[in-house]
Amino acid sequence: MRAVICHAWGAVESLKVEEVAAPAPAADEVLIDVRATSVNYADSIMVAGKYQTRPPFPFSPGLETAGVVAACGAQVTRFRPGDRVMATLGWGGLAERAVAKERETFAIPEGMSFEEAGAFPIAYISSHVAIRWQGRLEAGETLLVLGAAGGVGLTAVEIGRAMGARVIAGASTAEKLAAAKAHGADDLVNYATENLTERVMALTGDRGADVCFDPVGGELADAALSALGWGGRMLLVGFVGGVQQIPANRLLVKNRSALGCSLRYYRNQAPDKLRRSVEALVAWYREGRLKPLVSHRLPLERTVEAIKLLTDRKALGKVVVVPGQG
Numbered sequence: 001m002r003a004v005i006c007h008a009w010g011a012v013e014s015l016k017v018e019e020v021a022a023p024a025p026a027a028d029e030v031l032i033d034v035r036a037t038s039v040n041y042a043d044s045i046m047v048a049g050k051y052q053t054r055p056p057f058p059f060s061p062g063l064e065t066a067g068v069v070a071a072c073g074a075q076v077t078r079f080r081p082g083d084r085v086m087a088t089l090g091w092g093g094l095a096e097r098a099v100a101k102e103r104e105t106f107a108i109p110e111g112m113s114f115e116e117a118g119a120f121p122i123a124y125i126s127s128h129v130a131i132r133w134q135g136r137l138e139a140g141e142t143l144l145v146l147g148a149a150g151g152v153g154l155t156a157v158e159i160g161r162a163m164g165a166r167v168i169a170g171a172s173t174a175e176k177l178a179a180a181k182a183h184g185a186d187d188l189v190n191y192a193t194e195n196l197t198e199r200v201m202a203l204t205g206d207r208g209a210d211v212c213f214d215p216v217g218g219e220l221a222d223a224a225l226s227a228l229g230w231g232g233r234m235l236l237v238g239f240v241g242g243v244q245q246i247p248a249n250r251l252l253v254k255n256r257s258a259l260g261c262s263l264r265y266y267r268n269q270a271p272d273k274l275r276r277s278v279e280a281l282v283a284w285y286r287e288g289r290l291k292p293l294v295s296h297r298l299p300l301e302r303t304v305e306a307i308k309l310l311t312d313r314k315a316l317g318k319v320v321v322v323p324g325q326g
Contacts, residue, residue, distance in 0.1 A: 002323065003060045003095030004303045009049030012307045015061070017300055023092065023099045027073040030105055032085060035067040036118030037093040038294075038318045039306045040151070041240055046091065052264065055091045062093025062321075065100070066108060066117035076102045084108040086117040088125070088263070094303055096323045104267060109282050116292040119151070119318035120281075122263065124290065127155040128277040130235045130261035131163065131213060133270070139164030141210035144200060146224060148185065149176035151310070151318045152237060154293055156213040157183050159281075162289045165211075168203060170196060170224075179316050183291065191220060200227035208232060218242035225250060225258075234258045240313070293317025299325040 001022045004015050025031040043061040045051040066086040069079050079085060079102065086108050087100035108117045131137050143160035147153040148169035160167040161184035169185035171177045172192040181188060189199045200209055208229025214221055218241025225234060225246065234246070236258060246258050266274045284290045296319040298306045309315040 001096040002300060003092075004062070004300060005058045005060060006047050007058050010047065012044050012047050012304050012311075015047065015304055017303070020058075020095075022097045025071055025073040025076075025099050027075040028102050029073045029099045030069050030076055030079050030085065030087075030102060031071040032065060032067040032087065032098050032100060032105075033070045034065050034093065034096055034098055034323050035114035036320050036322050037062045037065040037098075038119040038122065038151070038320050039094075039303070039310060040064070040122055041238065041310050043094075043307050044311050053090055060092045060095045060098075062089060062091060062095065062098070064088050064118065064121040065093035065098050066114050066120070067098075070097065073102070078102060079105065079107075084114075084117075086121050088121045088267070094300065094321060096300075103271065106278055106282075109285050112285065115294050115297060115320050115322065118320050119292050119294050123152045123155045123318060124159070124281050124292075125274070125277055126237065126261070126263040127152055127159050127213070128281055129263060129266050129273065130237055130259075131156060131159055131211065132277060132280075133273050134259045134261045135211040135213070135233045135235050137163055137165055137211050140166075142166045142168060142204055142207075144168045144170065144209035144212040144224065144227060145180070145185075146170045146191075146212070146214045146220060147216045147240070148180040149316050150215065150313075151315070152215045153213070154180065154183055154317050155290075157185050158290050159284075160213075161185075162284050168200060168209065176316065179293065183293070191223070196220065196223040197226040204229070211235065213237060216241045217244045221246070225256070228254070228256055230254050230256075232256045236260050240311075294320050296320070297322055297325065299323070
């Protein structure tokens with residue numbers, strides 16, 4: 001089979017498509033004929049050797065995938081060959097075949113395309129576990145979403161709306177804000193041209209936001225923290241703009257919280273909450289409340305380009321690699 005292969009830590013430009021042996025599923029795994037795999041910012045971090053997981057060489061990046069079950073391990077009971085599935089992975093999704101743990105594999109809802117399914121697991125599940133379990137967002141509260149047109153940010157906008165919150169979407173261009181508006185944002189902030197804190201305070205009558213979903217970090221985090229009201233919860237989801245430093249006194253004086261949110265640990269530490277998140281997301285998709293945005297579809301040979309669309313912040317929504325596309 002063909003796969004995108006990493007032989008050494010470094011830049012994503014070092015990745016090459018090669019012919020390799022297809023993986024075999026372990027007893028608790030399914031083998032998937034890949035139809036679509038979304039790239040994530042974490043792929044570039046993993047290739048650089050700076051991710052929490054450091055796979056043995058050679059390996060294929062790719063943290064999620066969608067396709068058709070080709071074979072099942074001896075202990076697998078929920079799936080059979082021919083089933084349409086999507087899955088979260090430790091790595092290995094950027095290939096023509098991938099293996100996934102049964103517990104991290106989910107049936108694709110009727111009406112969802114493989115491209116949508118390939119873009120669904122990481123972004124939507126990450127956003128839901130952050131907002132629901134860490135942020136404890138309640139109906140009627142205000143959710144501020146930074147990077148609101150990105151692959152994760154856009155899902156946070158939709159999830160906040162589905163949970164009954166008022167959603168303020170922040171982004172750096174009019175095009176990105178238009179995408180957030182189309183996916184359910186109530187109010188918009190262009191933080192390239194407006195003062196984020198002042199705009200949020202004006203929109204909330206000086207009360208501030210209840211929850212901030214932050215996949216950006218960096219310098220923007222300071223203004224976002226100031227935009228949180230009493231008891232506000234800051235959800236630290238990513239650091240594409242750099243790792244922010246949060247002074248403890250600014251948490252104490254307004255009873256705020258800063259909460260780290262990483263999907264990968266829910267797999268082992270809170271599998272029941274993970275299952276409930278997936279159930280809620282699938283139900284909302286079936287109701288038409290979630291509409292995955294896939295802005296780019298590229299063949300396996302253009303995986304480097306796909307990843308750089310994200311790292312260079314040139315993509316709206318998700319970027320999907322389609323192995324069979326040529």
